[in-house]
Structure formats: C-alpha cells, structure tokens
Amino acid sequence: MMDLFEKCRSFQDAKTLMGAGLYPFFKPIEASQGSTVTTHGTKRVMIGSNNYLGLTHHPRVMAAAKRAIDEFGTGCTGSRFLNGNLVSHERLEESLAKFLGKEACLVFSTGFLANQGSLSCLVGRNDAILSDRENHASIIEGTRLAVGETIRFPHNDMDALDRILTEKRAQYDGVLIVADGVFSMSGEIVDLPGLVKIASKHNCKLYIDDAHSLGVLGELGRGTGAHFGLTDEVDLIMGTFSKSFASIGGFIAGDADTIHYIKHKARPFMFSAAMPPSAVATVQECLNVIHEEPQIFDNLWKNARKMKRELSGLGFDTLASQTPIIPVVIGDDVKAFSFTKALYEHGVFATPVVSPAVPAGMALIRTSYMATHTEDDLDYVAEVFKKLGKQFGLIR
Ligand SMILES: Cc1ncc(COP(=O)(O)O)c(C=O)c1O
Known part of the structure; x- marks a missing residue:
C-alpha cells in the first residue's frame, strides 16, 4: 500500500529548476500595459502572449x-x-x-x-x-x-x-x-x-x-x-x-x-x-x-514580418512559422531555460517550450508579436536576441 500523496512529495522536476534559479513559469505580473508588463519591479517587453491585436488595453x-x-x-x-x-x-x-x-x-x-x-x-x-x-x-x-x-x-x-x-x-x-x-x-x-x-x-x-x-x-x-x-x-x-x-x-x-x-x-x-x-x-x-479600425491588421503583420526577417536574418532557426507566432529553436531544455532567464534579465518576457511539448533537443522560445508593439520594442528585442544568440553560441 502506498500513500496517495507520495508522488507529490517525490515530484522534484520543478523544484530542481527552482533551486537552479531557472524556473521560467508563473511569473507574477504586477502591472500590464499590453505590449509591456511589469514584473519584479521592472518593465519588460512582452513577447510571450497571445494578445495579437493588443485589444486588452483598447x-x-x-x-x-x-x-x-x-x-x-x-x-x-x-x-x-x-x-x-x-x-x-x-x-x-x-x-x-x-x-x-x-x-x-x-x-x-x-x-x-x-x-x-x-x-x-x-x-x-x-x-x-x-x-x-x-x-x-x-x-x-x-x-x-x-x-x-x-x-x-x-x-x-x-x-x-x-x-x-x-x-x-x-x-x-x-x-x-x-x-x-x-x-x-x-x-x-x-x-x-x-x-x-x-x-x-x-x-x-x-x-x-x-x-x-x-x-x-x-x-x-x-x-x-x-x-x-x-x-x-x-x-x-x-x-x-x-x-x-x-x-x-x-x-x-x-x-x-x-x-x-x-x-x-x-x-x-x-x-x-x-x-x-x-x-x-x-x-x-x-x-x-x-x-x-482594420489598420490594426496592417500593424500586426508589419510587426510579425519584421521579426521573422530580423530573427531569421540573425541566423536563428524559426521553423516554418508563417504567422505572428515565431519560434526560436534553442536545442536542449536546460539551454532553453537559461536563454529564457537571460532574456528576462535583459527586459524581455518570453516563455520556453521544452520536451515533451516539442521533440527532445528541439526546445524553443515561443515568441509572438502584437499589433501594438512599437518599432522601439521590436528593435530592442532583436538587439537582445542578437547579443544572447552569440553568447549562447546559437548564431555567429
Ligand atoms: C489551439 C488552442 N486551442 C484551444 C485553446 C484553449 O483555449 P482557452 O485558453 O480559451 O481555454 C488554446 C489555448 O491555449 C489553444 O492554443
């Protein structure tokens, strides 16, 4: 016979990541302006939402x-x-x-x-x-x-x-x-x-x-x-x-x-x-x-195309994305967690996708773009990806 809750006590996956300072989930948002959010007292560009038209703040x-x-x-x-x-x-x-x-x-x-x-x-x-x-x-x-x-x-x-x-x-x-x-x-x-x-x-x-x-x-x-x-x-x-x-x-x-x-x-x-x-x-x-206001679709697609161009142009693998969801392939799960943490420390809020949601070795950062991202927001995100991509050996 076994205690029903034994599996809960022995579940260590998330705790191990937390211990290593790499846990990327459940980040409490203190304030939201839509395309930016405040977490841990700092404003960050949000590229981890599904708020494609930015209408949450219209x-x-x-x-x-x-x-x-x-x-x-x-x-x-x-x-x-x-x-x-x-x-x-x-x-x-x-x-x-x-x-x-x-x-x-x-x-x-x-x-x-x-x-x-x-x-x-x-x-x-x-x-x-x-x-x-x-x-x-x-x-x-x-x-x-x-x-x-x-x-x-x-x-x-x-x-x-x-x-x-x-x-x-x-x-x-x-x-x-x-x-x-x-x-x-x-x-x-x-x-x-x-x-x-x-x-x-x-x-x-x-x-x-x-x-x-x-x-x-x-x-x-x-x-x-x-x-x-x-x-x-x-x-x-x-x-x-x-x-x-x-x-x-x-x-x-x-x-x-x-x-x-x-x-x-x-x-x-x-x-x-x-x-x-x-x-x-x-x-x-x-x-x-x-x-x-149908022009919001022009903004959305202008932003999505810009980021596909920027990220692919830098040399990242963005898979077959044809929409404002643009994955950036990182490789193994731990590297994806570390990359997410580095993005966060540089003021960019994004989330990793790891196995089994993707095949092992194909962990990625799921980035997504909004009609309301400004040119400055996106230039900043591209700059951070360029710097970290080199640091992590993902691009030259
Ligand atoms: C493809 C797809 N279908 C369904 C859902 C579920 O939608 P909801 O968030 O409204 O429960 C989601 C949400 O993540 C989704 O991505």
Missing part, C-alpha cells in the same frame, strides 16, 4: 467591459443552461456566426471547454476522430472524453491521412478530422486545401481550431477558412476569446442543427458557469473595433 474595449459590470454585475453564478444565460451571450453568438459566415454559434466559458465539450458529444461509439499530432491539449482532452476511436495522424501530412482513411474509413460510421488552423508552437498554417480534399474524398466532417487564426488570418481576421477561401468547406470552426479577442471564453460555430445538438449534449457547456458579462462585452466590442 480604451473602447476596456470601457465596454466596465459598462457590462454596471449592467449585469461581475458574474453569472451558474450555467447558461439554467440561470446564467444573458441576452449579451446570445447577441454575441449571432455576431460571431455572421462574422465567421456560419449559421449558428455557441459560446462556452473557455476554449478548452469548447473543444472538450464539442468533440466528446459529437463522436459516438461507432465514430472516429482523426487528429493532427500537433493539435492543442484541449483537443486531446476532447478526444479522450469521446467514446469513439481516436487516430492521430502525422503532423500536417496529407498523404499519411489519406492512407489511414483509405485503410480504415469503412470501419466507422462518422469520421471527424480535427486540426489547429495555426499550430500554437510553430506558428505554421494547416494545409486546409489538403484537408478539405481528403475530407470530401472519404466522406468525413472537418473541424478546425482557429484559436490562433482568429484576428490573424483572413479578411478582418475571420480565420483559416477565410484565409484560403474555404469557409463553407470547414464544417465546424472552434475558437477562443483568450487571444485576439482579449478576454476569456470560447465558441463552436457551424450549421444550426449541429450547434443546437452540442448546446443540449455537451456536458462541459451545460455544467459549467457561463462566461462573465464583462468578458462577453469585451469580445463584442473587439468585433466592433476590428470592423472600424
């Missing part, structure tokens, strides 16, 4: 959130299913459906729950999910909850996906192909035309997680489908409000019957408290700002 967005508190209070204190459904939740769903070009939309309290809830209720005992190997953890959790079979296919590999379906499609009733629109660590865009072709060939439905594509890809940031002109071919679009939409919450959008079904079957939707009023108002106002 005056109109902040004012809308404050007004919603005056109107509805601070929380819904229950599930939308029962006592927590606000007119503003429903208005937001209508706005999002229109924005995305889908019939209907359902808003969840987080993107994690949107993936978990939608995947688990759609995929029954005789169905299967084909999931890209680099999909987000919340998709993996959704596939674990689903009673049908899950097959993970090699990352963005259309030939492999086609082979698997040719061999196995006949074994299942329904099949759902699931992939991130933009992969969150590499910044790479999914081969959506390839997925659409395969889904049609094998009579599968297609589900795209647009967490990192919304506000980034396509006209006005409508996402991966819009980017490729294939919105109608994506059966379900999932997204989150914790990135470009400057808040918290998530959604699933698609045809009216499927969304109605998810609304009445997804337990993470039905049995978790509703997204708070201030968060709903934040997202609604972000949509207004996006329509009225």
Whole structure:
C-alpha cells in the first residue's frame, strides 16, 4: 500500500529548476500595459502572449467591459443552461456566426471547454476522430472524453491521412478530422486545401481550431477558412476569446442543427458557469473595433514580418512559422531555460517550450508579436536576441 500523496512529495522536476534559479513559469505580473508588463519591479517587453491585436488595453474595449459590470454585475453564478444565460451571450453568438459566415454559434466559458465539450458529444461509439499530432491539449482532452476511436495522424501530412482513411474509413460510421488552423508552437498554417480534399474524398466532417487564426488570418481576421477561401468547406470552426479577442471564453460555430445538438449534449457547456458579462462585452466590442479600425491588421503583420526577417536574418532557426507566432529553436531544455532567464534579465518576457511539448533537443522560445508593439520594442528585442544568440553560441 502506498500513500496517495507520495508522488507529490517525490515530484522534484520543478523544484530542481527552482533551486537552479531557472524556473521560467508563473511569473507574477504586477502591472500590464499590453505590449509591456511589469514584473519584479521592472518593465519588460512582452513577447510571450497571445494578445495579437493588443485589444486588452483598447480604451473602447476596456470601457465596454466596465459598462457590462454596471449592467449585469461581475458574474453569472451558474450555467447558461439554467440561470446564467444573458441576452449579451446570445447577441454575441449571432455576431460571431455572421462574422465567421456560419449559421449558428455557441459560446462556452473557455476554449478548452469548447473543444472538450464539442468533440466528446459529437463522436459516438461507432465514430472516429482523426487528429493532427500537433493539435492543442484541449483537443486531446476532447478526444479522450469521446467514446469513439481516436487516430492521430502525422503532423500536417496529407498523404499519411489519406492512407489511414483509405485503410480504415469503412470501419466507422462518422469520421471527424480535427486540426489547429495555426499550430500554437510553430506558428505554421494547416494545409486546409489538403484537408478539405481528403475530407470530401472519404466522406468525413472537418473541424478546425482557429484559436490562433482568429484576428490573424483572413479578411478582418475571420480565420483559416477565410484565409484560403474555404469557409463553407470547414464544417465546424472552434475558437477562443483568450487571444485576439482579449478576454476569456470560447465558441463552436457551424450549421444550426449541429450547434443546437452540442448546446443540449455537451456536458462541459451545460455544467459549467457561463462566461462573465464583462468578458462577453469585451469580445463584442473587439468585433466592433476590428470592423472600424482594420489598420490594426496592417500593424500586426508589419510587426510579425519584421521579426521573422530580423530573427531569421540573425541566423536563428524559426521553423516554418508563417504567422505572428515565431519560434526560436534553442536545442536542449536546460539551454532553453537559461536563454529564457537571460532574456528576462535583459527586459524581455518570453516563455520556453521544452520536451515533451516539442521533440527532445528541439526546445524553443515561443515568441509572438502584437499589433501594438512599437518599432522601439521590436528593435530592442532583436538587439537582445542578437547579443544572447552569440553568447549562447546559437548564431555567429
Ligand atoms: C489551439 C488552442 N486551442 C484551444 C485553446 C484553449 O483555449 P482557452 O485558453 O480559451 O481555454 C488554446 C489555448 O491555449 C489553444 O492554443
């Protein structure tokens, strides 16, 4: 017999890193100006967020959130299913459906729950999910909850996906192909035309997680489908409000019957408290700002292109990034922790990604850029990377 908590006492990974002064996580932010944050009393350039459009600090967005508190209070204190459904939740769903070009939309309290809830209720005992190997953890959790079979296919590999379906499609009733629109660590865009072709060939439905594509890809940031002109071919679009939409919450959008079904079957939707009023108002106002100030997309892409040019030009390996997420490959995990610490000491807030999230020896710093970073912010970041890259023997 063993004490249940023995594994907690013997868990030393994080404590070892803390002891070595290399622990890079849970840094308490004392103040935030969006593209800069204050931690440990010092202002640092933030290149570790998902705040692509910088809307967390937009005056109109902040004012809308404050007004919603005056109107509805601070929380819904229950599930939308029962006592927590606000007119503003429903208005937001209508706005999002229109924005995305889908019939209907359902808003969840987080993107994690949107993936978990939608995947688990759609995929029954005789169905299967084909999931890209680099999909987000919340998709993996959704596939674990689903009673049908899950097959993970090699990352963005259309030939492999086609082979698997040719061999196995006949074994299942329904099949759902699931992939991130933009992969969150590499910044790479999914081969959506390839997925659409395969889904049609094998009579599968297609589900795209647009967490990192919304506000980034396509006209006005409508996402991966819009980017490729294939919105109608994506059966379900999932997204989150914790990135470009400057808040918290998530959604699933698609045809009216499927969304109605998810609304009445997804337990993470039905049995978790509703997204708070201030968060709903934040997202609604972000949509207004996006329509009225489309120049923010020019700023975002100008900044993203500049940093891809700068970092690759310095000689760093930035993988196949095509978006404002730009990974910088460092190598082994300890080196990545040391590099992150050095960045921090030089006034740059970034986070490392180590194994098993990436293959061993491929630890990286995930950098990401915002519409609101200034030219000075970015020049400074590039300067620091140049200095440390040489110091760590990563560039010449
Ligand atoms: C690709 C992807 N999907 C889903 C989520 C979950 O979203 P949320 O933060 O709203 O729970 C994330 C968040 O990190 C993500 O990166």
